[in-house]
Amino acid sequence: MAAEDKNPMAGQNQWSTGLFGCFSHFKVCCLTSWCPCIAxxxxxxxxxEGNIKLKKLTQYQLIIFIERCAVLSASNCVWMCxxxxxxxxxKLRERYSMEGxxxxxxxxxxxxxxxxxxxxxxxxxxRRFDLSLGWDGNMARQNASVAMMxxxxxxxxxx
Numbered sequence: 001m002a003a004e005d006k007n008p009m010a011g012q013n014q015w016s017t018g019l020f021g022c023f024s025h026f027k028v029c030c031l032t033s034w035c036p037c038i039a040x041x042x043x044x045x046x047x048x049e050g051n052i053k054l055k056k057l058t059q060y061q062l063i064i065f066i067e068r069c070a071v072l073s074a075s076n077c078v079w080m081c082x083x084x085x086x087x088x089x090x091k092l093r094e095r096y097s098m099e100g101x102x103x104x105x106x107x108x109x110x111x112x113x114x115x116x117x118x119x120x121x122x123x124x125x126x127r128r129f130d131l132s133l134g135w136d137g138n139m140a141r142q143n144a145s146v147a148m149m150x151x152x153x154x155x156x157x158x159x
Contacts (some may be wrong), residue, residue, distance in 0.1 A: 016126040042131040050135025
């Protein structure tokens with residue numbers, strides 16, 4: 001299926017898929033279910049536009065999160081995870097001018113962390129990002145496609 005067929009709402013102020021559309025893209029569903037840290041890392045890199053300072057901050061917070069998860073109970077791990085990850089839902093909504101508010105984002109992440117990570121991942125894919133490439137890879141791909149476009153056709157010779 002062509003990319004245009006997958007994302008009829010890309011560029012609009014609406015979600016291209018629903019919150020509970022997890023199974024519409026099985027690979028993304030598996031990634032966000034079994035490896036949410038990888039999915040979240042990819043989402044955050046795109047939304048942070050590859051900012052090195054933010055990468056280091058995210059890596060630092062991930063290390064602290066893992067250390068605390070080893071010590072704390074599972075409920076505390078869930079609490080720490082959604083408290084940080086919901087801010088990226090807010091960033092995504094604000095970037096594409098979608099309706100909602102930070103309180104709503106926080107509650108959605110608290111109640112449906114896996115579903116909302118899957119929705120965020122699909123949304124960025126539908127807006128033509130290949131999350132596995134990261135920010136730099138997407139920018140290189142975008143620049144290559146612009147550079148490879150043929151020049152506009154000129155009119156024939158005239159007197």
